[in-house]
Amino acid sequence: MTTTLDPDLADQIGLPGTFAATACTNCGVCTAVCPAGLDLLPRRLMHLVLLGAADRLRAETETIYSCLLCGLCEEQCPAGVRITDTMRALRHYCNRTTFGL
Amino acid sequence: MPLPIGDVIGILSDNLRLRGSVLPIPPKKATRWARGLGLPRGGATVLYTGQMYQLIPYIELAVRAMERVESTPLAALAPLGRRVNRLLNLTPLALRPLARTRAPYDRVLGDIAHLLRQAGVGFGYLYDDDLYSGALAYDLGLDEVVARHAHRVVEAFRRNGVSKIITVDPHTTTMLRTVYPTLVDGFDLRVRSYLEVLAERLPPADAPLGQRLALHDSCVLARAEGVVEQPRALLAQAGVTVCEPAATGRLTWCCGGPVEALYPARARATAARRVEQLRAVAPAGVTMCPLCLVNLRKAAADELPLRDISQVLREAHTIPTTPTLTTATKKAD
Ligand code: SF4
Numbered sequence: 001m002t003t004t005l006d007p008d009l010a011d012q013i014g015l016p017g018t019f020a021a022t023a024c025t026n027c028g029v030c031t032a033v034c035p036a037g038l039d040l041l042p043r044r045l046m047h048l049v050l051l052g053a054a055d056r057l058r059a060e061t062e063t064i065y066s067c068l069l070c071g072l073c074e075e076q077c078p079a080g081v082r083i084t085d086t087m088r089a090l091r092h093y094c095n096r097t098t099f100g101l
Numbered sequence: 102m103p104l105p106i107g108d109v110i111g112i113l114s115d116n117l118r119l120r121g122s123v124l125p126i127p128p129k130k131a132t133r134w135a136r137g138l139g140l141p142r143g144g145a146t147v148l149y150t151g152q153m154y155q156l157i158p159y160i161e162l163a164v165r166a167m168e169r170v171e172s173t174p175l176a177a178l179a180p181l182g183r184r185v186n187r188l189l190n191l192t193p194l195a196l197r198p199l200a201r202t203r204a205p206y207d208r209v210l211g212d213i214a215h216l217l218r219q220a221g222v223g224f225g226y227l228y229d230d231d232l233y234s235g236a237l238a239y240d241l242g243l244d245e246v247v248a249r250h251a252h253r254v255v256e257a258f259r260r261n262g263v264s265k266i267i268t269v270d271p272h273t274t275t276m277l278r279t280v281y282p283t284l285v286d287g288f289d290l291r292v293r294s295y296l297e298v299l300a301e302r303l304p305p306a307d308a309p310l311g312q313r314l315a316l317h318d319s320c321v322l323a324r325a326e327g328v329v330e331q332p333r334a335l336l337a338q339a340g341v342t343v344c345e346p347a348a349t350g351r352l353t354w355c356c357g358g359p360v361e362a363l364y365p366a367r368a369r370a371t372a373a374r375r376v377e378q379l380r381a382v383a384p385a386g387v388t389m390c391p392l393c394l395v396n397l398r399k400a401a402a403d404e405l406p407l408r409d410i411s412q413v414l415r416e417a418h419t420i421p422t423t424p425t426l427t428t429a430t431k432k433a434d
């Protein structure tokens with residue numbers, strides 16, 4: 001897949017103030033504890049957003065909508081990233097851009 | 102072909118926008134649980150169900166229908182289904198759970214009303230103004246539709262003179278207490294889960310149970326709302342030895358329920374792992390959320406009997422209550 005980078009992607013997705021992915025230190029705790037065993041891990045999704053990889057991000061619909069929003073990752077994230085808010089914001093973005101809702 | 106999830110989410114969104122619920126069920130069915138209980142309409146303090154327990158039999162039928170259609174050519178009809186549903190409410194036509202399927206969920210609500218009365222709490226009910234909170238739509242990121250709906254719900258509370266809300270399930274609790282204040286300016290309603298209210302007021306059980314039960318905390322209630330000690334105290338008071346699974350309290354494991362509608366196989370796998378954790382510590386279990394109850398029950402089959410916490414507490418508090426008690430009792434704080 002050819003990836004076009006969109007430097008404004010994080011702004012388009014943000015819910016300003018809740019999209020706290022820049023605080024992520026990529027420590028991997030969220031990945032280790034996730035009961036859903038997501039195919040593409042929350043921190044990698046956030047990485048795609050920070051890179052501005054909009055098309056790669058939108059290809060990950062199943063991961064984005066299969067997060068349980070259970071918050072187990074967030075409870076243990078040492079950087080205090082609001083992961084569930086971030087996942088919801090990604091859904092809001094996909095609803096608009098992929099599904100036209 | 103796989104189910105087009107955009108159309109599934111679109112139908113849920115259309116339903117909430119046009120008809121006030123992701124699955125608009127007839128008001129008679131949503132309020133049937135309160136028949137004969139003599140609950141006054143409205144008032145300063147109300148028991149607010151948000152229709153979550155009542156919705157479960159409908160959600161289950163919808164999930165089964167989607168599982169049947171998934172991976173067949175019929176899945177291609179989803180966009181047409183969405184267009185038709187905009188004009189005609191398909192929910193009561195397509196989803197008709199049997200009375201005996203609905204009854205256990207109605208009974209939970211009746212048990213909760215009974216327990217609140219035993220605790221001396223005075224409360225009313227909103228009947229057809231007891232609207233769905235928008236919980237599932239919020240989780241799906243349908244922010245604009247949910248924000249508009251939240252205003253309708255708050256308007257219904259105001260119309261009925263409500264200032265204090267006792268919630269029943271975790272998802273409605275967190276919507277009202279944590280999400281609505283971000284959506285509705287000047288939101289000033291006091292919101293508490295019935296478990297928090299009972300933990301302060303329920304008298305000692307008259308028929309302690311002497312059972313060992315594995316406690317499954319709800320992710321939402323434990324982590325988002327910090328309700329961890331109250332269910333334990335209530336169960337201990339009911340004569341239950343609470344057995345803690347490997348993941349418990351604020352570190353509880355999800356039941357898988359939140360993704361059941363879109364990805365049933367993923368939900369089943371998560372539930373199966375949780376059932377193993379519960380089975381490892383006790384011969385039976387207790388839940389406090391309708392989604393947890395139904396999802397874990399499906400995964401447990403006959404291997405781990407599961408009950409809602411209201412049913413367990415009700416069994417330990419047998420003294421009959423009468424409708425007149427509500428008018429003579431204290432208001433919940
Ligand atoms: S636990 Fe928090 S800091 Fe660590 S990778 Fe996940 S989001 Fe980033």
Ligand code: SF4
Pocket residue numbers: 030033034035036037038042066067068069070071072073074083084087
């Ligand atoms: S909130 Fe989502 S990403 Fe985090 S642990 Fe739960 S399922 Fe995994």
